[in-house]
């Protein structure tokens with residue numbers, strides 16, 4: 001009776017108080033467990049050695065499994081629509097869409113963490129200009145591709161403003177940068193062989209439908225679109241450049 005009366009008034013009986021305490025303990029345990037879970041996930045992300053150097057897009061990197069299918073008969077939008085044919089405007093657009101958001105605008109807080117300092121954007125000096133290398137590499141590969149079809153591109157490339165001649169010097173640098181990229185990433189996914197009876201010359205034939213762990217390009221592209229730098233005056237010097245010198249950044253505005 002007494003108990004009921006007290007609980008009715010909002011005062012808790014000892015039994016209820018105990019029950020409440022267990023619920024609190026349960027809640028607390030849950031909170032601690034969830035926090036630990038997130039913390040361990042964060043640790044796992046931080047322990048990805050390919051993300052050790054700071055990039056303003058480190059946090060958007062995700063991985064997924066992709067089966068490459070380069071040698072099937074189907075043609076991708078990045079190839080001429082017909083075998084032995086020439087690319088068309090759609091092919092060009094597909095390529096340019098890969099890297100057209102390539103130059104990015106990042107806040108000063110990100111710029112100060114870069115391994116190589118970069119310049120602020122004139123007129124928007126709290127933000128800095130960078131480009132993620134994936135976009136430069138795609139641009140390079142596109143130049144090599146264009147050089148394959150002189151009848152269509154007349155050895156010219158689009159630099160964002162003008163059509164410029166593609167010279168061998170430029171091509172050689174692009175090929176070499178792609179060589180470095182490939183060896184840098186050293187993809188160890190495996191090709192495999194299958195015995196094929198039905199061939200005119202039965203034998204073990206290589207399969208190139210290799211399965212890879214890939215960075216999710218779409219996520220990185222989304223980041224680039226969000227951070228796209230549309231206008232940049234390359235010929236105006238911005239004043240508050242950050243210069244790391246002997247580990248100390250000089251020239252940084254101190255507020």
Ligand SMILES: *[C@@H]1O[C@H](CO)[C@@H](O)[C@H](O)[C@H]1NC(C)=O
Pocket residue numbers: 115116
């Ligand atoms: C960029 O940083 C790397 C690594 O510290 C260094 O080797 C390179 O010389 C730097 N480049 C410039 C232009 O400072």
